[in-house]
Amino acid sequence: MPLPSSTPKVRVRGMILTIGITAITVVGTMAGAGLKSDIETKNKQKMIAEPTGEDDLIAALEARRLGLVQARATWEKKAEVLRERMESSSQGNIGGGSASNGASSGK
Incomplete structure (x- = not known):
């Protein structure tokens, strides 16, 4: 059961x-x-x-190219600023190292 x-x-x-x-x-x-x-x-x-027609395609490609050119210009400006900062910091390190040595020798 x-x-x-x-x-x-x-x-x-x-x-x-x-x-x-x-x-x-x-x-x-x-x-x-x-x-x-x-x-x-x-x-x-x-x-x-x-775009459906050739003219529309050309206009779309030109607009895309313009956007890419603007983006490239922006990146080039940023790269130039970075290069300037790197140069100024490398020059500052050279000058800063000799200034700190002079300050410690004055004690």
Whole structure:
């Protein structure tokens, strides 16, 4: 008779596992479908944003080139400032080393 008392527990456990696996599958499917629709939407927007004619393409490329030239000028200015700071600090270290020696010898 112990067999009938353990059988309902097994059935309940099996039902819980089945419901859990089904829920995981449904949620995964819905999430995957949502991601796919997001990717498709982004691709459509990308295609709309791309220039269609040769004149539009040339204008877009010229605008991109202008942005890159401006970025290059900014980086060159930063590099020049850095070079000047490096030169002034190297000159300051040379001068600073001799000044500190003179100050310590005066004690």
